Amino acid sequence: FKRSHDEPRFFPEARPLKKQYDVVIIGGGGHGMACAYYLAKDHGITDVAVLEQGYIGGGNTGRNTTIVRSNYLTPEGVKFYDTSVKLFEDLADDFDLNIFYSTRGHFTLAHTDSALRTMRWRAEVNKHLGVASEVVDLQTLAEEVPYMDLTCAGHSPVLGALYHAPGAVARHDAVAWGYARGAYNRGVELHQKTRVLNIRTEKDEVCGVETDRGFISCRKVISMVAGSTPRITEMVGLSTPIEIYPLQACVTEPVKPFMDTIVVSGSLHVYVSQSSRGELVMGASVDPSVLHSTRSSFDFTEGLADKMLDLFPFVSRLNVMRQWAGMSDITPDFAPIMGTTPIKGFYLDAGWGTWGFKATPVSGKTMAWTLAQERNHELIEPFRLSRFADFDLVGEKGAASVGH
Ligand code: PYC
Numbered sequence: 001f002k003r004s005h006d007e008p009r010f011f012p013e014a015r016p017l018k019k020q021y022d023v024v025i026i027g028g029g030g031h032g033m034a035c036a037y038y039l040a041k042d043h044g045i046t047d048v049a050v051l052e053q054g055y056i057g058g059g060n061t062g063r064n065t066t067i068v069r070s071n072y073l074t075p076e077g078v079k080f081y082d083t084s085v086k087l088f089e090d091l092a093d094d095f096d097l098n099i100f101y102s103t104r105g106h107f108t109l110a111h112t113d114s115a116l117r118t119m120r121w122r123a124e125v126n127k128h129l130g131v132a133s134e135v136v137d138l139q140t141l142a143e144e145v146p147y148m149d150l151t152c153a154g155h156s157p158v159l160g161a162l163y164h165a166p167g168a169v170a171r172h173d174a175v176a177w178g179y180a181r182g183a184y185n186r187g188v189e190l191h192q193k194t195r196v197l198n199i200r201t202e203k204d205e206v207c208g209v210e211t212d213r214g215f216i217s218c219r220k221v222i223s224m225v226a227g228s229t230p231r232i233t234e235m236v237g238l239s240t241p242i243e244i245y246p247l248q249a250c251v252t253e254p255v256k257p258f259m260d261t262i263v264v265s266g267s268l269h270v271y272v273s274q275s276s277r278g279e280l281v282m283g284a285s286v287d288p289s290v291l292h293s294t295r296s297s298f299d300f301t302e303g304l305a306d307k308m309l310d311l312f313p314f315v316s317r318l319n320v321m322r323q324w325a326g327m328s329d330i331t332p333d334f335a336p337i338m339g340t341t342p343i344k345g346f347y348l349d350a351g352w353g354t355w356g357f358k359a360t361p362v363s364g365k366t367m368a369w370t371l372a373q374e375r376n377h378e379l380i381e382p383f384r385l386s387r388f389a390d391f392d393l394v395g396e397k398g399a400a401s402v403g404h
Helices: 030-043 075-095 113-128 138-144 172-185 226-235 298-311 313-317 357-373
Strands: 023-026 048-051 106-110 134-136 160-164 189-191 196-201 206-211 214-217 220-223 243-252 262-265 270-274 280-286 320-330 337-340 346-350
Touching: 023 030, 030 048, 030 172, 030 357, 048 172, 075 113, 075 172, 075 357, 106 113, 106 138, 113 134, 113 160, 134 138, 138 160, 172 189, 172 357, 196 226, 206 220, 220 226, 220 357, 226 243, 226 320, 226 346, 243 298, 262 298, 270 298, 280 298, 298 313, 298 320, 337 357, 346 357
Parallel strands: 023 048, 023 220, 048 189, 106 262, 220 346
Antiparallel strands: 106 160, 134 160, 196 206, 206 214, 243 280, 243 320, 262 270, 270 280, 337 346
């Protein structure tokens, strides 16, 4: 096949798979691409193959609701995600690509006194670390989100909210594509439709990866596969406390811009923002049972519509255009699992639950550093796998956008 025009392709054609690389990255989503990019850009490591079983950004990267924020509950979480927000803010310039990064402000609604208490707690931790978050009252909410029914149709009235000014949305595909192009232009190889079948180890040390396109010899492998994590960790006999739950989302037909903030209700299990295309992008909590599947259900749309209509009655006239699901790899403390593992040369970037997109730049940057230095970057040391054995958890459940 020959293209009939001469303009450069966004990603030049795939090359044959070599028999050996310094580093193999499993997973061509945002995290994998970001890691490849920073390995090349920050550390000069370019003998890298990114292996993706589907297509670039076709997993959870293309399935999330694109929210970026750093209003976490633990100091470890806040520092980590704040670094990510700062990296996000410069990405379009770094890539020379519009990632539609749009700082909107992010409201997390409180419908109970206990939720309001958690908002105050988060606001204080955030402010202490220089992150803009504050608790706002009903009058401010009425002024800032005038189209929201603060009585919540009388079911669960809003009492106040945590306001996080840096909260943003971005075009998720563009983030993955920008990282991928930047990595590719620096010499990294991207291999789509390449499935990892096994990871070979000798005496608890990585020696290669078996794929459906042949064996690759390598000394360093990093798994950045989100919802497929257990399939990969099993290959090296590594046990993690991760459980997989589907997370569903949907968009309405596009309407004129009216919603210039992000609104989240952890109690109602709903979050919504308006995309640059005018669609309302909405999601709920994870599905109720463990399931390795990306099937989407009517139950989800029905439940979500019920809650959305309490807050925004006028959306009853909008049609849902698309719905889909991703697979969330959830940890017991709602913080990720990152860094070195007991298997020499095997690195893990997992446990992203429902908050992986916002970590894309910082996870790529810190995992690249960790691979290059062969020890955990200080920002990810709290997220090491051994914390579960050491009873040193990073309890982040109170900052997850919706209940689980
Ligand atoms: O953590 O901001 C979040 C989020 C939004 C949707 C799902 N998780």
